[in-house]
Amino acid sequence: MxxxxxxxxxxxxxxxxxxxxxxxxxxxxxxxxxxxxxxxxxxxxxxxxxxxxxVEAIAPGPDLLARIERRIEAMEVTSGTGEHEGKVSQLDALRRRLRFWRWSTGLASAAAVALAAVLIAPVGQTPSEAPFVAVFSQDDQQPAFMLSVDLDSRRLNVRPVTAEPLPDRAYQLWIKDASLGPKPRSVGVLNDDLSLPTDALSDFDPELLKRATFGISIEPPGGSPTGQPTGPAIHGYLYPTDRDASGQRL
Amino acid sequence: MSSDRLQELLQRVTRRDRLAFAELYDATAAKLYGTVLRILRERSRADDVVQEVYVTIWQKAEQFDAGRASAIAWMASIARHAAIDELRRRPRAPHESDDALDQTPSDAPGAREHAERDENARRLHACLAELEGSRRDMVRLAYLDGWSRADLAAHFEQPVNTVKTWLHRALKQLKGCLAS
Structure with missing residues (x-):
């Protein structure tokens, strides 16, 4: 041989x-x-x-994609960030993570939607405190909206910070999670006073809300005609309400 | 999903496109999971391996070469090798291997039907059919079910070296048949 x-x-x-x-x-x-x-x-x-x-095709469990995406997310966030020390670098990491989402969404569709990751609520936190808050800011500067969600009651509160109602335009809130498919799903079109019904997220499982990402886009009155974000985005940055909480995600 | 579409999605994944990745996953996960589960026979282990497989696909999408393999073949190969590596690191308990044997179809009609669609597949199956029965089984049990030389030796009641010789003969015969 x-x-x-x-x-x-x-x-x-x-x-x-x-x-x-x-x-x-x-x-x-x-x-x-x-x-x-x-x-x-x-x-x-x-x-x-x-x-x-x-080989017979066999569907994996419904959570596997979310697990994979979390692994990839963690990998993308940590690559190039070095050590995470203190709040500043945590925030940097969150920003990087957010940019990552924004970029991929922007590539995939003409419409960019701002997507902010949400924080896991620490166990035992009182329901009255908002467990996690996502802040959506315009031009990467001042916060335009603040979204807080209480996981126990699944009540949400959207508050404009500097955002103003736009003539002939509406703001629309989106949620994205692997279990909902690859595309963002509409949570609702904001009212004229830029609020949303507090029960807008009540159909979603708290586990899903914990890992979901949120975004706000600018749409024609009444919301996106296509069912997907079509308008320009308000970019979101995420701020931890609790240091330990953010640590869990990073 | 067409092969062109999968290829396009893989190319988008090289640009860190998360939506393309999710679509690629939806289109291929059942195939890859089936491949891995058939070898590992345990869902929790298959979950872990398939997770790492997709992380690898995310990281190495740019290494995919459409001139050498179809997108699904490239991905399935990553999955199969990951499952075999896992199995070699931590072999199944013996009774589980016995179960595997019962579940191994000899030549499922669905498989043959599928194979008809593709000339390469048709030729491979024709060449497999020319192999002596137990050698054909060895090739299939190794490739599809992840059996090691030692597993094959135990089942066919032959020394490991004999199994190795048989495998080499079978592989050479296959290669010659496919080249003719």
Missing amino acids: TDRDDIDMLAAEYVLGTLDADERAEVMQRRQADSELDARILEWEARLAPLGDE
Whole structure:
């Protein structure tokens, strides 16, 4: 048997899956530098791939995408941030996370919607205190809106801070979570006084609210005609109401 | 979902597009989960592995080369290797392997039907059919169910080295058949 045969059989067995843990680790390492081995592996992958056609598709649990997104989020936030020390860097991390959401949403649709992540309420917090607050600000400067949600009663309170009612335009609040599908879902169109009914989130499970992201967009009167954000965004920044609470998310 | 669409979504994922990622997940998760669960046979382990698989896809989407594999084949390969790595690190209890054998279909009609759609698949199945029965089973049990040489040796009541020899012969025969 020639060396070439050996390499080919090593690649074949690697792809087939019959090597033991050490051998597999060795192949993984070796293929980085050994283009011959790498090419053989790719050939065997292509040869045997049709065998996988007969694997029965099985839906994973409904929470898996959310788990994956949280992992990715944590990864994207921590990459390049260095150590998180004190409030300032926590806030930086939150901003980065928010930008991350904004960017991906902006790429995917012409309409940019501001999305702010929400904080997990610390266990035992009294319901009267707003467990988490998302602040939506305009031009990255002053807060335009503040959204607080009480998880226990699922009551929400939207308050304009500097935002003004716009002539012939409406503000619309959106919620986004993996379990609701890939697109933001409308929570409601803000009233003329820029308020929303406090029970607007009552249909959503508190667990979902904890991990969901929120956004506010500017829409035609009566709200988006398409069911998706179409107008310019008010960008949101998120502020922890409690240091420990933000720590849980970071 | 078409192969072109999956490829487009993967390209968008390289630009950190979260909506594209979610759509890609929706279109492929059942296939990848089925692949991993068939090997690991335990939902909690499959959950963990599939989670890491999608994190890998997020990180390495730019390594996808459409000239070498279809998007779904590339993703399924990441999933299968992750499941096998996990299984080699922490093998199943022996009785679970026995269960696996019962559930391994020999040649499901659905599979054959699916294979008809694709010339490569048709040829692979034709070449598999030319293998001697137990060698064909070995290839399938290894590829689809994650069986190691030792698992195969125990089941076919042969020394591990004999299994290795049989596997090599089967693989060479497959390669020759596919090349002809």
